Amino acid sequence: DAGVIQSPRHEVTEMGQEVTLRCKPISGHDYLFWYRQTMMRGLELLIYFNNNVPIDDSGMPEDRFSAKMPNASFSTLKIQPSEPRDSAVYFCASSKVGTGNTEAFFGQGTRLTVV
Amino acid sequence: GNSVTQMEGPVTLSEEAFLTINCTYTATGYPSLFWYVQYPGEGLQLLLKATKADDKGSNKGFEATYRKETTSFHLEKGSVQVSDSAVYFCALTRSGGSYIPTFGRGTSLIVHP
Numbered sequence: 001d002a003g004v005i006q007s008p009r010h011e012v013t014e015m016g017q018e019v020t021l022r023c024k025p026i027s028g029h030d031y032l033f034w035y036r037q038t039m040m041r042g043l044e045l046l047i048y049f050n051n052n053v054p055i056d057d058s059g060m061p062e063d064r065f066s067a068k069m070p071n072a073s074f075s076t077l078k079i080q081p082s083e084p085r086d087s088a089v090y091f092c093a094s095s096k097v098g099t100g101n102t103e104a105f106f107g108q109g110t111r112l113t114v115v
Numbered sequence: 116g117n118s119v120t121q122m123e124g125p126v127t128l129s130e131e132a133f134l135t136i137n138c139t140y141t142a143t144g145y146p147s148l149f150w151y152v153q154y155p156g157e158g159l160q161l162l163l164k165a166t167k168a169d170d171k172g173s174n175k176g177f178e179a180t181y182r183k184e185t186t187s188f189h190l191e192k193g194s195v196q197v198s199d200s201a202v203y204f205c206a207l208t209r210s211g212g213s214y215i216p217t218f219g220r221g222t223s224l225i226v227h228p
């Protein structure tokens with residue numbers, strides 16, 4: 001398997017624009033997580049899905065953030081409108097829960113810069 | 116709730132020095148414990164794991180032992196290399212039935228030649 005695939009790797013956008021980050025989890029995994037990483041706050045869990053259903057979005061900072069998982073092989077994280085303080089690295093991760101196997105597999109991340 | 120506490124970084128060592136990065140946790144029941152490594156510009160990769168008390172996880176010369184009595188999972192390596200320079204994250208899952216990974220803040224390791 002190619003692992004968790006995120007696109008784009010880098011995104012530079014102007015304040016106020018809509019940004020969409022994409023993620024393809026590992027085939028067969030039933031959990032999908034979106035994280036945000038910044039120097040100030042470290043790694044923050046934004047939202048997670050189980051079997052394509054959003055379970056907990058309490059980490060989403062504002063209503064400007066939304067996430068969807070229309071099927072088992074694709075998820076998006078959208079920011080509309082974007083602001084400079086949204087600049088961060090966004091990671092998608094997936095896992096398959098089984099006996100003794102609860103580790104998360106991470107994508108390479110999307111580095112978002114909002115100017 | 117669940118939490119993971121790691122020592123503050125950066126940790127700066129010379130090549131071939133001994134490494135310890137401390138990690139303690141708070142969790143319900145018997146969580147699984149992990150160390151992840153993040154190289155510059157990359158995502159987190161699983162380095163090692165332990166799923167029950169007294170288990171020792173090991174990989175690439177790194178080791179960590181699941182100590183339930185002290186709720187710790189310290190990372191050690193006997194002789195570090197420049198290529199080990201990265202950020203190391205301690206994490207837990209499967210606490211109280213939750214499979215959501217909880218991560219520490221990360222510890223930056225810098226190894227000089």
